[in-house]
Amino acid sequence: MSATGQALIVAAATVTGFATAYLAAQLATRRWGVPQHPAATASDRMNFSLAVAALASTAVAAAVFWATTATRTGPPPTATTTTPATTTTTTTPTAATTTTVSAARGWQDSGVLVAAGEDVEITATGQWHPFGNGYAVGPDGCTDPVVCSQDPDQTNNVCCTAHAGLIGMIGSSPPFAVGGERTLHNTGPAGELRLRINDTVLEDNTGDMAVTVRHPIPAPTPP
Numbered sequence: 001m002s003a004t005g006q007a008l009i010v011a012a013a014t015v016t017g018f019a020t021a022y023l024a025a026q027l028a029t030r031r032w033g034v035p036q037h038p039a040a041t042a043s044d045r046m047n048f049s050l051a052v053a054a055l056a057s058t059a060v061a062a063a064v065f066w067a068t069t070a071t072r073t074g075p076p077p078t079a080t081t082t083t084p085a086t087t088t089t090t091t092t093p094t095a096a097t098t099t100t101v102s103a104a105r106g107w108q109d110s111g112v113l114v115a116a117g118e119d120v121e122i123t124a125t126g127q128w129h130p131f132g133n134g135y136a137v138g139p140d141g142c143t144d145p146v147v148c149s150q151d152p153d154q155t156n157n158v159c160c161t162a163h164a165g166l167i168g169m170i171g172s173s174p175p176f177a178v179g180g181e182r183t184l185h186n187t188g189p190a191g192e193l194r195l196r197i198n199d200t201v202l203e204d205n206t207g208d209m210a211v212t213v214r215h216p217i218p219a220p221t222p223p
């Protein structure tokens with residue numbers, strides 16, 4: 001109970017107690033002649049009644065104040081102990097998958113299923129031969145225009161990067177350039193990562209590329 005509420009209750013009890021006691025005292029003086037002194041006058045009886053009423057209202061006010069204070073204060077609250085929630089951090093380790101991609105074949109499964117929204121890192125090392133004279137190129141493909149001009153199928157590309165470069169695709173999403181190193185975010189649906197040489201004339205190709213795929217890529221640690 002608020003202090004204002006308590007004060008109102010005490011005041012109401014005081015007024016009620018005073019009025020009740022005054023009326024009771026007046027009734028007593030008229031019925032039984034209290035005070036009983038022979039010389040008592042009507043004024044004496046009123047003063048007697050006021051005194052009785054004052055004493056009664058004081059007693060009532062004190063009792064109500066005590067009762068409401070006890071209610072307001074009450075027993076001390078029981079201390080509660082909050083146990084902090086246990087936080088379990090699950091760290092998914094980055095898995096590394098190695099595979100070999102042949103220059104003489106089309107799309108080849110890497111064995112890696114890339115989830116939607118997942119980042120994947122692809123690195124490739126090695127050399128392969130995109131045409132018959134034995135000229136070797138790395139995963140970035142044929143970048144020497146003089147040498148590449150000797151390749152009869154140098155314009156027969158699948159997509160997006162130098163001839164004979166390493167390319168990839170996830171599921172049925174559009175293919176993309178990989179080269180020697182590529183980290184990408186899969187904006188499409190989940191699917192298997194497949195790899196191949198960027199060359200549509202495969203029968204004159206030899207060699208293969210060693211490819212390592214890592215995923216998922218751990219989020220950077222905040223500073």
Ligand SMILES: [Ca+2]
Nearest residue numbers: 130153199201
């Ligand atoms: Ca070729």
